Amino acid sequence: MKFYYLLLVLSTILYGKPESPNIIFLVTDDQGWGDVGYNGHPVIKTPHLDKMAKEAVRLDRFYATSSVCSPSRASCLTGRNNWRLGIATPANSNWHLNAKEITIAEAVKAKGYKTAHFGKWHIGGFTEEKSPGHKMTPGMAGFDYWFSTPNVLPTYDPYKKGYKSGKYEMYWENGRNITLEEGRKRDDLKGDDAKFLMDKALNYIEKRVEDKEKFLIYFCFHNVHTPLGTIPEFSEQYSDVKDSVVYSSNVSAVDAQVGRMRAELRRLGIAENTMLWFTSDNGPNLKGKKSIRHGEAQGGKFNYTPIGSTGAYRGYKRSLYEGGVRVPGLIEWPALIKKPFNSAYACNMVDWFPTVMDALDIALPTDREIDGLSLIPFFKSGGAIQHRGEDMGFFCQGWAAWSGDRFKIVRVSKKGKWEMYDLRDDPFEEKDIASMMPEKFNEMKKAFDAWGESCQKDELKVVNEYKKITKNPRKKSK
Incomplete structure (x- = not known):
């Protein structure tokens, strides 16, 4: 148990427990900004x-912290950019969330919260056998209850199909592996x-309501990451677009479960004071954007494929152009956010930690850098606050970016040339203006370099930790 957590518990005992919201994060896998009806997709149906x-x-400007899964998942739990955490690529058997990090699940315990994780984890292994030196389960990261998988699974009948990575890749419940034979x-x-994952989550919520307990849930769909299975309940409605049936039925399956979640919160009478988020961990895995079609949205520039859509935004998974990190973003919390609104305010998954800490009146840790900021003032303004005011840094697999309210600089590889775009006038990143605005470019590059230096210092601490636990420690990034 971390010293910071002990201080929070003590402060709660001394000063009481204010009324706070239930908190639910719903996260899909590889779902693009364009893969929802409300953003203009002409085929995929997402009524809920x-x-x-x-x-x-x-x-409309919600960002995953990274363009691949593990970095975003580590950042959203800690409020710290993945670069600091030493996680710049998917975490297989050679990465994990460092035990010294303070997760959102650990922090909210100071207010008496029950915490649960459902679905894909992917920021540490579940056994030393599978991930020697890199074991980090949801339970080790502060979740009281977890019904989770280390990584991805087939999205239909996963136990019938099994998975190529072996027995340990199936579901685990609180540390117990549910084998293929049992499953x-x-x-x-x-x-x-x-659906069956949501069944587990809704049963958990009902129990918390019965026991009058506040809760935080981190729910991670396996959809729409491969291996995908066709979801029969939703496939018929896509019979006229046969090459899109598998992917589209999976998005609709997610949509249906979000609808179930919202309906159950209302049935239980807790929707008013529940902070409910929906987003994706990164952009779609388009592998070159083949079979491109166009829709009417975004001035006719909206494009989509049978395996995902970024809308008109450039890039996709693994890139730090907008299509790799700009993802669907929804939040409802009627007790605080009185009226619905749309906004182009730049938000990031890394903001979740400080936002929850602010909502629960928990002080942020002072012994580490927090990259996110609280969105509570923005929510309270009803959308009147239009500018974030603080630039956001991104770092993933050699790519790097620094993005503000209007301008963005991006580097496509460790040795690549930096580019600059005006996201207000050129949201689809079609015109590099770095040479046209050298003063602004140099200002942003200087800010990125200062931030990057801070991140690398934190990353080095993780690298040194890895040296103690593995014969093949990863090297510090550049």
Whole structure:
């Protein structure tokens, strides 16, 4: 138990426990900004998300912290950029969230919260055998209850199909591996993975309500990351676009479960004071954007493929152009956000930690850099605050970027040339203006370099930790 956590518990005992919201984060995998009806997709049907977009806050500039999964997942739990955490690529058997980090699940315990993780984890292994030196389970990261997988699974009948990575890649419940043999006998683990995973989460919520306990849930869909299975319940509606059936039925499966979640919160009478988020961990895995089609949105520039859409935004998964990190973003919390609104205010998954700390009146740790900022003032303004005011840094697999309210600089590789774009006048990053605005470019590059130096100092601490636990420690990034 961390010293910071002990201080928070003590302060709660001394000063009481204010009324605070339940907190739920719903995160999909590899779902692009364009893969929802409300952003203009002409094929994919997402009626529940479209309804939420009308009734809640639609964040048109919501960003994943990274353009691949593990870095974003580590950042959203800590409020710290993945570069600081030493996680710049997907965490397989050679990465994990360092135990010295303070997670959002650990921090909220100071206010008596129950915490749970459901679905994909991917920021540490579940066994020393599979991930020697890099074991970090949801339980080790502060979650009281977890029904989780180390990485991805088939999205339909996962136990019937099994998974190529072996027995340890299936579901685990609080540290116990549910084997293929056991899983194939259980009716609650058959069919649509998104549905039976949501069944678990809704049962958990109902129990917390019965016991009058506040809760935080980090719910991670396996959809729409491969390996995808066709979801029969939603496939028929896409029969006229056969090459899109698999992907589209998976997005619709997610949509249906978001609808179930929202309906259950209302049935239980807790929707008013529940902070409910929906987003994706990075842009779609388009692998070159093949079979491109166009829709009417974004002035006719909206484009989509059978395996995902960034809308008209440039790039996709693994790039730091907008299409790699700009993702769907929705938030509802009626107790604080009284009226629905849309906003181009720049938000980031790294903001979740400081936002929750602010909402629960918990002081941020002072012994480490927090890259996110609290969105509570923005929410309270009802969208009147239009500018973030602080630039956001990105770092992933050699790519780097520094993005503000209007301008953005981006580097496509460690040795690549920096580019600059005006996101207000050129949101699709079509015209590099670095040479046209040298003063502004140099100002942003200087700010990025200062931030990067700070990140590398933190990263070095992680590298040194890895040296103690593995024969093949990773090197510090550049």
